[in-house]
Every structure is written in structure tokens, then in C-alpha cells.
Amino acid sequence: MSTASGITPQDISETARAEGGTTKGSMSAQMQSQHTKGLNAIGGASQDQDTTGTTSNTASSISTTSDITPAEQSRLDRERNLQEALDVVQPKMAYDPKSITQEDASLLESREQRAHGIIPKGSVTATARSLADKNAAYGGTDTTT
Structure with a gap:
């Protein structure tokens, strides 16, 4: 529509x-x-x-x-949910990338998968996952040394 x-x-x-x-x-x-x-x-x-x-x-x-059909409203809601998650995580990525957690990356992955069905290489979501994995590997709270 x-x-x-x-x-x-x-x-x-x-x-x-x-x-x-x-x-x-x-x-x-x-x-x-x-x-x-x-x-x-x-x-x-x-x-x-x-x-x-x-x-x-x-x-x-x-x-x-x-x-608006229910299916269309659902899709719009999924897009809005993704944008809300991006609004929270993107500033952290820009100004304090070491603060990106596994939870941040998981939130974006979940919302992007629901909204678009894929997580493209090089996307904000993929970059957040990479940062979260690096942070966890280099002294983040999710690992033990």
C-alpha cells in the first residue's frame, strides 16, 4: 500500500x-x-x-x-523496532565501541532478522556483532581469563 x-x-x-x-x-x-x-x-x-x-x-x-492490513502493520512495527534498537546501539558504536556487548549485538541481530530476513555483511548489525565478539575476547565481562 x-x-x-x-x-x-x-x-x-x-x-x-x-x-x-x-x-x-x-x-x-x-x-x-x-x-x-x-x-x-x-x-x-x-x-x-x-x-x-x-x-x-x-x-x-x-x-x-x-x-493498513495486519501484515503491513506487523512489518511496519518490525521496521520501527529495528530503528529503535539502532538508535540505542549506533551511538555507542560511534563514541564508545568498547562498550558494545553481546546483548547489544543480539538485540540488533534479532530485530534485523525479523525486519529484513537477512543480516547483510558489512551492515551495522554485522559490525556490532564483530565489536561485541572482540570486546568479549579482549577482556569483556563475558569471558574468563
Whole structure:
């Protein structure tokens, strides 16, 4: 189902896979935001921010969120859950990579697997797993010496 913006959930998923996962500020995150705004519109003109950051008025063709199928809502929820986990773990990866734990990596793996069905090499999730494994091997709390 697409919104007035023309973005479909499949477009978002394919973009996220191409980017190696959804990250804050990425094209797939912006697409998800715009799609969700379209789904949440109550009709009439709504203000949406497009992916270039400009604001435009568009008329929504969706009057309520009840137009979303349960399967589509489930997929949107899985994407949102992944993004929430990324929002917690990514800053740790950027500013204190030695603090990444096995639990952080497992959380991302679980959420990415549920959202996309795969964990691509080089993705944020794969990088978190690598950091967690290194941290555990080099004096992390998960190992004994």
C-alpha cells in the first residue's frame, strides 16, 4: 500500500537492504518517516517533509490507519523496532565501541532478522556483532581469563 507520497513498504525495505540496514537519517529512514506520515494523515491536506528536506502540502488518499492490513502493520512495527534498537546501539558504536556487548549485538541481530530476513555483511548489525565478539575476547565481562 502506498501513500500520497507514492512510497510503498517494499520500496523502503529494498532501500534499507541496499544501504546495509536502516540507520538514522538514511534514505530508508526518511522514506519510512514519510510513509508513516502519509499513513497517519487523517485526510485533507497534511504537511509532509520529503527526502530532500523541503516541506510541501499534499492531499492524503488515506483517511485512517485502519486501511493498513495486519501484515503491513506487523512489518511496519518490525521496521520501527529495528530503528529503535539502532538508535540505542549506533551511538555507542560511534563514541564508545568498547562498550558494545553481546546483548547489544543480539538485540540488533534479532530485530534485523525479523525486519529484513537477512543480516547483510558489512551492515551495522554485522559490525556490532564483530565489536561485541572482540570486546568479549579482549577482556569483556563475558569471558574468563
